[in-house]
Amino acid sequence: xxGVTQTPRYLIKTRGQQVTLxxxxxxxxxxxxxxxxxxxQGLQFLFEYFSETQRNKGNFPGRFSGRQFSxxxxxxxxxxxxxxxSALYLCASSPGTARNYGYTFGSGTRLTVV
Amino acid sequence: GQxxxxxxxxxxxxxxxxxxNCTYQTSGFNGLFWYQQHAGEAPTFLSYNxxxxxxxxxxxxxxxxxxxxxxxxxxxxxxxxDSASYLCAVMTGRDDKIIFGKGTRLHILP
Numbered sequence: 001x002x003g004v005t006q007t008p009r010y011l012i013k014t015r016g017q018q019v020t021l022x023x024x025x026x027x028x029x030x031x032x033x034x035x036x037x038x039x040x041q042g043l044q045f046l047f048e049y050f051s052e053t054q055r056n057k058g059n060f061p062g063r064f065s066g067r068q069f070s071x072x073x074x075x076x077x078x079x080x081x082x083x084x085x086s087a088l089y090l091c092a093s094s095p096g097t098a099r100n101y102g103y104t105f106g107s108g109t110r111l112t113v114v
Numbered sequence: 115g116q117x118x119x120x121x122x123x124x125x126x127x128x129x130x131x132x133x134x135n136c137t138y139q140t141s142g143f144n145g146l147f148w149y150q151q152h153a154g155e156a157p158t159f160l161s162y163n164x165x166x167x168x169x170x171x172x173x174x175x176x177x178x179x180x181x182x183x184x185x186x187x188x189x190x191x192x193x194x195x196d197s198a199s200y201l202c203a204v205m206t207g208r209d210d211k212i213i214f215g216k217g218t219r220l221h222i223l224p
Contacts, residue, residue, distance in 0.1 A: 035214070043201065045212070055209050056209050056211040098205060099210065101159065101162065105156035
């Protein structure tokens with residue numbers, strides 16, 4: 001059974017640009033969550049999608065957005081990149097609820113903004 | 115507000131026992147997770163507690179006290195491969211949002 005796949009693994013962008021990250025959940029998983037991980041703040045929740053609808057949202061500015069497709073694959077977009085957006089972006093999937101078994105995380109996309 | 119606290123770093127010796135504490139204050143509680151994350155890798159699920167008490171899984175055990183907003187992860191017979199960050203996370207709210215603490219970096223000395 002394939003795990004959670006995130007592409008690309010590494011990305012370097014310039015301030016002001018935009019970026020799109022992709023996540024393919026485990027087959028059969030309908031919930032996809034996104035987290036930003038930095039050394040100082042740890043894992044911070046961005047948003048969660050379930051059946052193409054945003055179910056939960058964290059406290060990030062509107063520059064951060066996402067969507068989920070009918071095959072449960074998800075993308076997140078960051079517009080007008082800032083230096084502080086440099087981080088590891090992790091995607092996690094679960095069947096519908098994370099109760100009992102939690103999330104399965106992908107290996108992440110390391111975004112560097114210069 | 116939502117707050118999850120755990121020590122930033124801990125050091126222990128190979129073969130010993132270490133307890134990593136986590137306290138939380140959240141609006142609503144639907145369960146508590148522990149994850150392990152090795153440097154440069156994805157977090158991996160260790161345990162889930164929703165009822166008070168101790169859950170044991172091999173060398174790892176996790177304890178929960180809902181009335182105290184407190185959990186701990188107990189690692190026995192420490193091995194060098196246990197050197198990692200340990201993340202405490204709380205599931206909260208009507209839609210089971212999961213909020214993570216900043217993690218505890220555990221160093222194992224030979």
